[in-house]
Amino acid sequence: MKDRYGRDIDYLRISITDRCNLRCIYCMPEEGICQTAHKEILTYDEIRRICRCMTALGIKKIKLTGGEPLTRKDSAVLVRMLKELPGIEKVTLTTNGILLKEQMAELAEAGIDNINISLDTLNTEAFKKITRREGLARVLEGLKEAMKYPQIGLKINCVPVLEDPENLINLAGIARDNPIHVRFIEMMPIGYGKEFRFCGEDEICSVLEGAYGEMTPITEKYGNGPCHYYKISGFQGKIGFISAMTHKFCSQCNRVRMTSEGYLKACLQYQTGVSLKDMMRTGCSDEELTEAIRKVIWEKPGEHHFTSKVIDEGESRLMSQIGG
Template identity: 50%
Template structure:
């Protein structure tokens, strides 16, 4: 489906829970987290119905997120149901990896196409400091399990925050001998992320070229999102950059988000969109759902304004609550 600016919306990120087994400093507070009641969370049946409607509007790729999606029971069955929806080509998962090794066989059998593993450091002590949990060994076990799975697309997502500068080169080096993409995602000034230091694409790339030599550009895959990928001499994999602030890509944005509570969110910065759960709970028919989604997507904002002044409709929740 085309929005009012002619962007073809083909990618839906679906948050299945706001809960997480880590407390990453840019995402969640250490204590006092107020969880959404289970009664307010979309059921799997409701998620499947909404993804089916999105597919009718042209969505081809679905990514399951959280919080941490693997803390919700039965996720493999949701993957299976979504894979059976006509028009959906790809179903992927973003995870911190702690529970991945155990659940991956069922996810693969259900048809999972790809895994993005969030990993900001390879140092055990730093991992514990950044996530407030001791989980590096489990995350690395999840990564190795994913890399061993035939045909599974594997990406590592790192947020350079000024606190993991020493780890940028070691993380990128994961792609030297492995068929994966290590992506550096600029810190978004949303929620707790607003108080941390951001490292730009230019800063990170300079560090990597100092270590590995000149970057070699790679072809762009539009369905895979806004990552600008490069590689280095001798690398088997790739290094990517998702730089929403220093290299704004709003003009080519092809995604919308569905929160765990059923709000179709059309831009990460703004709280605008449409709340679909009341429609589902009231027994609305498919036509009503499609029309509500069509109207929200049509009015997707032209761009974010993270580098400007605060506006009344800016998002005020933390990333775990909006399925960032």
Template identity: 50%
Template sequence: MKDSFGREIDYMRISITDRCNLRCRYCMPDGISWIPMEEILTYEEIKVVVEEAAKLGIKKIKVTGGEPLVRLGCPALVGMLKEVPGIEQVTLTTNGVYLAEYAEELKRNGLDAVNVSLDTLDAERFEKITGRDGLDAVLEGIQAALDHQIPVKVNVVLQKEENETEWKALTELARNRKLDVRFIEMMPIGYGKRFEPVYNEVLLKKLKEEYGELVPDTRKHGNGPAVYYQIPGFEGSVGFISAIHGKFCDQCNRIRMTSTGDIKACLCFEERISVREALRVGDREEARRLIEAAISSKPAAHQFEKKEMITEKREMASIGG
């Protein structure tokens, strides 16, 4: 389905929980309140949403959280969504702590790819950023996914005076591994507004100084807006998602759904349309109409570069990654 600006919307990000086993300071620090479980959609309700969204042209699903692997049965949900007619791809975003435990089951249920959030390779700094000791588990998870032939992208958010010096160490993950390392500019949503980001235009210059001229990588790596480069001698690639200084709204192909059934057409703005009531009275047609309305209401562009224009006040944990 096309939105009112002619963009083909075929990608849906679905949060299945607001819970997480880490406490990253820019996302979910200690003290956050959980959404009551009765307000969170069941897996059966999520499948209905995907079935109706597929009728509108949604082909690709990203399962997110919180941390999706803390919700019991997440791999089985992947299998449920893979069975939906019209769905061509189901992928997952995770912090990686439980990935080694579930990699085989995720592969068996048809997972097409996984994104792993990792902002540092220093164990002490990892604990400072995330509030937990878990770096070794994340690295084991990445390797387990690769061993099970699940394509991996490592998502990195750099912060000034925190982990900005680790760009080279994290880039080096792609030297001898067939994975992508992607640098994502800090989103000014929720707690993220409190942190000063490292902009990708600055980082790209540093990479060129370190590795020489990078080769643009025009191969399709996924469904998102990342711009990729190849570094000579590296097995993997390096990518940049530049929400602030590399605005990509004219090519945006996504909507997202929170764990409580709110459809959001743009992360920047508070507008949302809930499908939960329609689901709980068994009205599939109404659910589909609401999804269609959300797509039709998608704005032309976000306003992350103008903080006073951002109307979304909720934290990323309750919206979905």
């Protein structure tokens, strides 16, 4: 499936819950959000039906997100359901890692292909400041457990919210000591992210090169999205960047997103899309569902405008409600 700009759309990110067991300062208010009633969340069967229709349009890769996806009961069951769909090549997961140790064996058995762990610091006090919760030790235990399954690719996702070069150096050190890619994601002005200064790719590269030496760009792809990577001599893993602000990658965008309520979005910034849940629960056929999906993909915006006021329909949901 191509959109009107000729981009191949083969990647779907699905939020399976808006609930989270952390309260990261750039993502969610300290008191939490008004959570969506469980009856308004898509069932696993509804998610599978949508994904089955999407495979006919060329969707091959699925990422499960939240909120925190592992807070939803039996998330490994959904992984298995999606892996069994003809045409689906990869099912991956983004998690904060708090519950990963306990669920890792089930996820591996279900066939999860890759896991991204969101981790912004290795300092216990800084972790509490960013997430407003305890839990760094549990995240690191989850990472250690996941490393027992070498067939599953592991990545660390860091949003550099702390203005502390040493923090960046320490996180990058994970890739030096382990076969794990560490990726730095520029802060985007969505929800509470608007209140923070983003730390750009060039700034981070300067810090890391000062600590570890030359960073050499590489062309290999290590995932489904727009991340680009560098290698550093002596590192087992790579250093990656998702730089929506300073190195805009909209021309290569290959994804659409679906919220936990079944709202299909073609672009992170825009509210426009369609409620697939409403269609299914009012009795639509698979043909009608597929055509609605096709229309959203075809009308995918050409680019985001995070740094301007060009659009009138900017996204008002929080990142925890979108799936990021």
